[in-house]
Structures are given as structure tokens and as C-alpha cells.
Amino acid sequence: MEITKESRLKTYKKPLLIFWSVFVVGILAGVLFFVGVSNGTFGFMPTFEELENPKSSLATEVYTADGELLGKFYFQNRSFIDHDELSPYLIDALIATEDVRFESHSGIDLRGLGRVAKGLITRDKNAGGGSTISQQLAKMLFPREEFNSKLDIVFRKFREWVIAVKLERSYTKEEIMTMYFNKYDFLNLAVGIKSAANVYFNTTPDSLKMEQAAMLVGMAKNSSYYNPLRRPELTKGRRNTVLSQMVKYAYLDKHVADSLKQLPLGIDYQKVDHKRGMAPYFREYLRMSLTAQKPERANYPSWNMQKFKQDSLEWEINPFYGWCNKNQKADGTPYNIYKDGLKIYTTLDSRMQKYAEQAVEEHLGLDLQKAFDREKENHRNPPFSDDLDDEAFEHQMDLSIRRSERHRVLKKKGLSFDEIKANFKKPVKMKIFTWKGERDTLLSPMDSMLYYKGFLRAGFMSMVPQTGEVRAYVGGPNYKHFMYDMVTLGKRQVGSTIKPFLYTLAMQEGLTPCDEVPNIPQTFILPDGSPWTSRNSTSAHSGEMVTLKWGLANSVNNISGWVLKQTKPDAVVSMARKMGVVSPIEPVPSIFLGTSDISVYEMVGAYGSFVNKGVYIKPRFITKIEDSKGNLVAQSVAQKNEVMNEKTAYLMTNLLKGVVQQGTGIRLRSKYGLRNPIGGKTGTTQNHSDGWFMGITPELVSGVWVGAEDRAIRFETIFYGQGANMALPIWALYMQKVYGDTDLNISKGDFEKPRGVNINLDCDAVSNEDTGASSDDFDDEDFF
Template sequence: MEKSPLVKKITIWLYGLFAAAVVSVFLLFFLISAGALGFMPSFEELENPHSNLATEVFAADEVLLGNFFQENRSRVEYEEISPNVINALVSTEDIRFYDHSGIDARGLARVLFRTILLQEESSGGGSTITQQLAKLLFHDPARSKWERGIQKLKEWVIAVKLERSYTKDEILGMYLNKAPFIYDAYGIKSAAATFFSTYPDSLTVEESAVLVGMLKNPSLFNPVRRPELTQGRRNVVLHQMMKARHLTRAEYDSLKQLPLGLEFKRSDHIGGLAPYFREYLRTTLTARQPVRENYASWQNQKFLEDSVEWNKNPLFGWVNKNLKADGSKYDIYRDGLKIYTTIDSELQLNAEKAVQMHLAEDLQPKFFKEKRGRTRAPFTQHITKEQYDQIINRAMQQTDRYRILRQKDMPEDSIRMVFNEPVPMQVFSYKGDIDTIMSPMDSIHYYKSFLRASLFSMDPHSGHVKAYVGGPSYKHFKYDMATMGKRQVGSTIKPFIYTLAMQEGLTPCDLVPNVPQTFYLPTGQTWTPRTSGNRREGEMVSLKWGLAQSNNNITAWIMKQYNPQAVVNILRSLGIKSPMDAVPALSLGAPDFGLSEMVAAYATYANKGVHSEPLFVTRIEDRYGNVISTFNPRRSEASMSTTPI
């Protein structure tokens, strides 16, 4: 029976509409692929997706000390990821992952029917792992439903290209390296370290289930703040693994009863091992070439020291001295470098504990006891009230609170009212931080009462720095006393002066008079240093005895035999860079030196007269493991010439 003209017409229209729809879909995807509807990555970008990788800082024994990052992301190869993670991920996020080519038709049909037609928001999404990777690699969050719709179509195109360019294992590895967690953890390696203090290849089934479960909504399924909710989500993942036959019913029933077992350790620049050292390393690597205009008027010495470091120390300003193959500078926050330092992690841990114990159990209690009840505490009673007020005011003006209020043009008297108003705050104590209510001004007085200490240890032969502690708590006392702080050296300068005597022909057994020594100054005045006590005063004593007793008479006698400039010369040859005047007061240690330069100077004796500059880094590798810089000890034989230099 021949079809009627109307039926033929309707049939032609239907076929035409279908063909137009097919052509429109192909045209739409062609336009998307060509980038006509917004940014689309090129094939080269798909082959080399860019990730912000954190720079890792390793101790000499390859213990990870910490990272420099904008996103705390460390790359890990697929082979270094536990199969438990892979099984948990595929079972939960994309059960047909190994069967589709980037787009799951069954999942897509479910979304079209249940989510779009039936408006069931809880029906689940249709995104495959490959589509999720596409979203992570190339898209910012959508700002509207229309933009999200276009974005979804782009993800399909990118997912297909990814499937053509990579193996399934490579796609899983890329996704796990890119996946965002919380607490500055990006990627499976950072997440494993942050939440379980382990490595991706060592994650257990239940740990893997926790991390994979978090991917649905890391803020919601937060194991630190919402352990019960996270445990429930973990058990959902375990159940999916059982359904996929990666677990037996008995294993599932056993594992779901286990606690989360967190070993939470957030990675940041404040906590962890060697924070003072890591900050020193960061500022040293990123230092710029010194320009006098960039320094304050009172920072002339700092400018001179930085200029010397720029010219002689390859680590100083490393990122500004070395270029990548494309001519751009390295970025320690994004380029995934690996920095291998000279620090011994075990010695570093013991050094930090030693500084804490020395202060918390010995010096600090004695200091508190001595200053209790004194009106000018923690300072000496010999300063005037005006001097005391100047110290406190200067401390107030150096705070962020003061700077912010000044930027708002708040009057000085109003600022003082703010500083005297009690507010909730957290303050330092050796037994742990204390939550309290205190005025900012009282907190300044409180922190001024804490003593500081630092520790610097190096191998005298190689110059390798083994331990570096800049203070009692980097979180609360960020000023680094190991390399930045300088203190009057006092009697610790005396061995250097006795070295001058030895190199000029005297011996430890030579006898000298133990009597006060008077110096005639260029001003016409005289200066006679005094010594504590009168033991053997007036007798002939050996130089050995004088050094052992730290006797000022004997040190002054040596100084008189030569000249102050000779002492300056010998100190310079031993690596002391701090400013000092060639005056008789050098014999009593009047100048201020830094701890690191004093340690290096003393190490010259253990190295038989060869001075080694402290060495902090042995090599730097790029993200692919290629060595791009090596660092060797800078040694020089200590010259004991008395000729001025």
C-alpha cells in the first residue's frame, strides 16, 4: 500500500530533523574542538599538561624536611601508587573505566533520564575519571548553568583526546597527581603524607578508601573535623570495592569496623622539621641581586654582606642566576624541584629538642624567677623609664596590627586604646600554645620575657651543615638567631687572639706577667681592662694558663705585642664577616658576631687551619630528576698574616 503524501512529507521532515540534529551535534563538537566556543587545549598541551608542583627539600639522609609551594603537590609515578588506591578509585568513581573511551554511555543515559528529566539531584553524576581529569586540568569552576553545560561538552571532547593520547594507567596516575584534597594537600602523594604520614605505595585498603572517599567533597568529608561522617563515606567506598570483588564480605565487615587511624601532619612553612633552616633556604634561593636603593639607610652592612654573597655564593639568588632551557627563571613554588641539603634529620631533631630543653627546663625558669616583681622586667633595672618605654613602643610599631591601623589613618592615641583592649588570642608556652584573653600591649610584654637560643652544627672538614635551629619556636619567634642574629662575642674571641700569638712564634708554655695592661688611645686617654678575681695576679703565668682561665690581663698583653689590625686580619681569614673596629677592646670581644660565622671560624681549628664556608645544599634536581646544579665546599687556608688587609 502506497504511503499518502502527508505521511511521506512527515517522514521526510523527521529524517531531515534527525539529519539536522546529527549534523548540528557534529558541528557543535567540531566548533568546540577547534576552540571556536572558548579555550580548548592544543594536542601538545594534552601531551604535556602543566601542573604546579611543590619543590621538595630533603635532608642528607633523604628524609623530606618540607616543601615550597603555592599548591602542595608532589608528582608520583603510577607504579608508586598502591593498588588499593586504584581499586578504590575505579570501584567508586568509574566502575566501567576500563571499558569506555572517555565517555560512559550508560552513565550519561542515567544523567539524561534521572537527573535532567526526573530532576533527581541525588542520582549521581555521569562524569568518568577521564572527564574529571579534563575538568581538573583545563577548567575554572563554571559561573552559570549555561557555562557549565558548555564546559561539560568540552570535557567530553578533551576526555576523548586524553583516551587517545594516554593509556588507562597513565590517566589514573595523572588524575591522582592532580586531585585536590584539603589542608594544602594536592595529589595522592601529599594527601598520603598529610593524613597518614606515609607514601602512596604504602597506603592500606582502609586508608585508600578514606582518601578516595574525600574526593567527592574534601571539605565535607574532612577526617580531621568530621571523623564520623568521613568514616561513613569510607565505608561506602569499601562497600563499592566489595561489589567490584576487590574485597570479600569478611574483609569488608572487618575493615568497616576500624577507626580512621589518622596520623595528621599538615605541611606548611611553619611546622615540621627545621623550619628556620627551610626559611633561610627559601630566602637565600630567591634573593635578588643587591641594589643599594633597595636597602634602608641603616642597612649598609647588610648590603655589603649580600653583595659578597651574590658574587661568591652560588646558592645565594640561585633562581635569579640560573635559567631554564626556555630562558625563563625557575620558580621554587611551581617547578617541582628537589633540593638535597646537608642536614642530618636525626641530628636536627635532637638539636631542636636540645634547644627546647635548655630553655624550657633550665634558663627560662631561672630568668622568670630573677625578674619576678621588677618594674622594668624583663630588662635591667639600670635603664630609665624613658628607655623602657622606647623599647616597648618600638616593638608595638613593628607589629602587623599597628601597621594596619596606621594604613587606615587611625590617630596614635586611638591605636594605643586598641592595643590596651583585651582580645582573645593564642600565646606561646613551652607546654603548648595557650588560648587566653590579653591586650596586645600585654602580649608584647609577655613575649619580651622569653629568652632566645640557637644552635648551628657543621662538619669542619666538608663544611656540611648538619643541624640548624634558629630559635625556640618558628611559629612565635621568627627572627633567626642562627644566621641573622648577632651578639657580643665576649671571651669566645680569645682563642683567635691566642692563635695570633702562636703563629708569631710564641708557645703555650711561654711565661708572661699577669698584671693589668694599659693602652694609650689616639684621643690621648688610656684604657686598662680589668679581670675578674686576683688569682696569681703579679705572677709569671703561661699562655696556656691564661687561655684556660680566660684571663683578661694575658689577652690584653698579647694584643699589646702586636696591634688590633692584626687581630682583625686573623678574624677575617677565619671567615668572620661582621663589622669590627681595630681597637684594643677587641681583646675582650666587644664586637657582635653571628653564630654561624663563629662556628665556621672555630671549625677551622678542627680542619687543621683550612677554613670551610658552611655548605647547606649539595645538589638541585628538576621535576624529572635531572641534576641542574651541584654545590661544593668553598675552602681556603686561613692566612695568619699580621699585615693589614
């Protein structure tokens, strides 16, 4: 039977129709599928706005006044950089390893997909992946969800393709490359290439060497697996694979690559830890201050209403206290220092901060602590004073247990205090602080508490009096082990460092440093009708007429008592308030003994008034804040208050110079060789529990406190326990280093004399009294 043309057509018509129908339907289905993927029908798809502005948590960076990165606040330790800050080695290594056709494709590499398909068929594990850099970026910007089935994984892959294509349309190749490096998590709290370069090699992305860049790019395959800290050999092998890829695609000469492959990883690990690094106490103060909530009385215990008052005052007058909650971004949400990528520019100077930290470590670690430990060797309950009996010692330790976090946790579990106390006596493994570094040991929590109580603490702050800018801030000997900040949080009795407030009133009333007054006991009648009489710690010139300058220089209580009788305790409190002291001060006759608890921060601010010609400037820590795009969002303005006239301020600087020239601060000259114009005041509290030194120069005002956690832990004698021995050396060591750094350009000139002041301040010409004092003279010991 003959087959006609018509019959042949009829025979093939149906299959052709089916083929073309399936083909067209397939095309339409594919188009509709990708349209659905693009529209989010099959799962999350970012909007155009989200693609244009992908959300990332950016670390807030804190800078010093001299441009050094002081630290960061973050959820993720990520800082963005621009493309021109990337080393060319990074770009070449990434393209050679992950996406050799990066410059030519539009988000999807069809040849790469073909290679993957072939590898699946042949089961070739070395066939490579098909994900482009753009697709990998899509994964990082919009992370994978939890998948319930393999079908979900397939849909996610298609969504990544679409996102990659959209990214290619929204950004240039340079921008995609930069976003990739800024986004990738290199592990060990190194998110983004800027953090990774610093954490692993202590450098910046533009300064990475070829082998360093190759290692970091190699980590991008799987940073958990290729972790240079835990698997250095595997990481080195992966680095060498990257170098081989660079040779393969002509980014690197083979001989150079062979040489580089022999090199060790060369890790210079910089651990990311907010407890480490420069100025940790200061950084924590900034964090707490910037994120503070508006004080509510209900959130404060009844015994700490003073803290509520002080915080409320700070909320009102300090624009940076609670700044994040007082200010909003353009979208109406408050600022977040952990993810908004702010740049905070502080007043600290990195060099002066380093010198301050070194001074604290040198004096406490190399000198004072050793003397303290020697004194306590034979005590019955070291490190407590020997006048503390066993019952009082037990009470002190019970109080310490109740204040601890361990007690809070155990009590929450329902344990009684006796059970908790027994738990505190069980030895556990721990790392403990020593001045020679951390040490592994086995101690009970009780013994650990006792061990740490035996360390002397310190608080130090240094400020420019003309601007209020704080240049150095040390809240303790070691932030990791002694986290309580003794600059702003801690307050201790100030001893005789309060006396200049009293003498200021005398100068204001027309007295001068060379005026003579009787050195005799002064008796006051207390509110209950009982008498209280001042007592001196020295018998020098007892019963004689002496100058006010000699009286302050040697911290003679009889002279302070005489001055107080010319004014009133209320006037001293008022003067302290004008000079920035907000802590409670009782207006009682013994006010000049310094029994009030005041912070180093307050005292430094107050003494700045003497140098700044009678104008108090509130200490400042921040100059400005910028957002992640460099826009100025906050700027500091000095808060000033005129306290006294220029003449009074100048007379006070002269009085304070006398302390260093002939009084309790003379060892600044005799021992430390600081012979330029310096004023100061030592302070020692009852039983030598606290040692202070406040020092002024024309360009810097600095204050030091030294003591122990408990007032019952102290030196037994005034020889070691006086402020001139406990605190003054830290100030001296700091200033030696500051003066030694010529780049700081700190002048050694004298305090400026105001016009019209013609008072004779050469008291030797006025009086023939013996005003000399040796470096071994004792400081003031206050008697009640």
C-alpha cells in the same frame, strides 16, 4: 479511487526526504559541532602540547643528607608519584566508585550516560553520575570557567567529553589513573594523594590500608563536604559507601567490608604549616636565600648599609643566594620554588637536627628559663634588669611598639602614637607560648610584648669542618612565636670567643701554648690620647708569669692584652676576615673583649679553620638541586681559603683543649662527662647580656649563643650569666646525644698532629704553676 504505487511513493517521498535530510544534517551538525568544540570555537580547548604537558604547580621538596623529607615550598602542597607507588586499594576503590567501566571505554561511558538520562526522567537521585575518571581529570586539569548562562554549562560539558577522549588518546589508563590521584585536592593543604596520605594518615600512598584508601576515594566526591576533620561521621558514611561499591563489583569480600565498616576513621592528622616541623628556621633561611633579589642600594635604609654590603657579597660569591633569579629554565623563565617541583638536597642530618632542637629545649625550657624567672620575680620592671629605671623602661617599650607590625597597620589608618599606645593596652584573646605548650589567654598586646621579651633565646649551628656541611641549625626556641633567626640574621656581641683570633696571630709569630708571659694589666693609648687598661675578672696568679694556655683557658684579659701588644688590632681584624667573619669589627685595643656583633654562622665557620688544618671552608647548606624530572640543575662546591699553616692550627686546637681541660669549659668534663678530646671557648659580654660557647672536636664544630631580645634583659650575676652556664650546656647536651647515637659514627679521637711538629705541649712539665680550675670558676666578665 485506486491508489497507485506511484502515488504512494509520491506521498511518502517528501516525509522520507525530510527525515533523511534532517538525519544527515543532524549528523553533519553534530560532527561540525564537535569539530568546533575540539577547535575551541565554543570555548577554551587545550592544545596538543597542553594535553601532553598539563601545567600543575608542584611543591619543591627539601631533603636532609640522610634522605628524610624536611619540608616543602609550595603554592599547592602537591607532589607527584608514579603508578607503582599507588596502593592497589586506591585503584580498586576509585574504579568501583567512580567508573566501573574505566578499562573498557575511551573517555565517554555511553551506558553511564544512559543511566543518567534515566535518572533524570525518573528523578532517581541514586542513579549515579555519568562522568568517567577521564572526564573528571579533564575538569581538574582545565578547571571550569565562570558561566554566564546554562548554555555555557552545556558547552563546557561537551568540551569535557572531547578533552576526555583526547586524554585517552594521549595517555595510557595507568597514566590517567596516576594523574587523577596526583591532581585531586583532598583539602587541608593536601593536594594529590601523596600529600593526602601523609596529612590524614601519616603514611605514604603505597602503604595505605583498605579502609584508609576507601576514605580518601570517598572524599573525591566532594572533599569540602566529606571533610574528616570537620564532618567525621559523614566522611565515615561515605567511606562505607565506597566499601559497599567494592563489594558490589567483586573487589572486596562482604565479610571483610562489614568488619572494616565498624572501624573508626583512624585519622593521624599531620598539620601542614611551614612554622611547624623540623628545622623551621633553616627552611625559612633556605627560602629567603634561594629567592633573594639582586641587592639594590635603594632598597636598603641608610642606617643598614652594612646589610646591603653583606647581601651584595653573598650575591657575588654564593651561587645559591638568589639562585632562582640567577638561573633560568629551558623556556627562559626563572625557577620558582613554589611550583616547579624542585628537589633540594641539604646538608642537614635529621637525627643531629633533632638532637640540637632537643638540647635547646631541654636547657632553656627545663633549666635556664626557670632560673631567670626566679631572679626577676621581685624586680620593679620585669623582665628587665633592675638597673633600668622607669623612664628607660618606658622608652624601651615605646621602641618595641614602633617596631611592631600592629603599629604599622594602625599608623597606616591614621592613628597618632598616643592612640596606638592606647590600643596596645586593650586586652584581646590570644594563644601564647609556654615551655609546656600553647595556652589560650586574654592579654593586651603591650603585656604580650612584655611577656615574650622575658623568654631567653638561643642560636645553634653544627658543622663538619672538613667539608663545611652544616648538620644542625636552630635559630631560636620556637619558630612560630620567635621567628627571628639567631643563626644567620641575628648578631650579638661575641665576648671572649673572639680571643682565639688574637692567639692565632701569636702562634703564627712563633709563640707556643706553654710560653710564659706576665699577668699584669696592659695599658693602651686610644686615638683621643686617653689611656685604656685591661682588667681581669679573677685575681688568680696576678703579677705572676703564666702560660698562654692558662691565659686563654681562663680568659684572662691581661694576657690577651699582652698578646695584642705583640701584634696590632688591624691584624686581628684581618685574621677574622680570612676566617669568614664579614661583620664590622673595630680595630681598637678593646677588640679582644668581643664587643663586635657577629653571627653564630660566622663564628662556627671561623672555628672550623682550626680543626681543618688551617683551611677555612664557608659553611654549606645545599649539596644539589634537581628539577621535577630528576635532572641535576645545581651542585654545591666547597669554597676554601687557607688561613694559617697546619702547625698554627694544631697549636690553636691545643690552646682550645686547655679551656676544657683546665679552664672555663671544664664543666663539660665534670658535669657532663665528656672526657674525649674537646676544644672550646666560652664568651660572656658586658653585664652578662650574651652567653657563648664555641666547641670543637675532630669531626664537628658547633657554636651556641644565648641571650634575650633586648640587652637590658639579662641575669644580674655572673654565676648564671656566664657563657659556661648560659650556652655551654646546650653544646654538651647535643654532643651527648650525638655520641650516644652509634649510627652517626662520630669519633671520639684526638686532633691529628701534623708531621714535623715536635713542640712540648705538656705545660705542667714546663711550669709548676697551678693550672687547675673548678666547675664553679667564673667565666670572663669584660670590663671597659
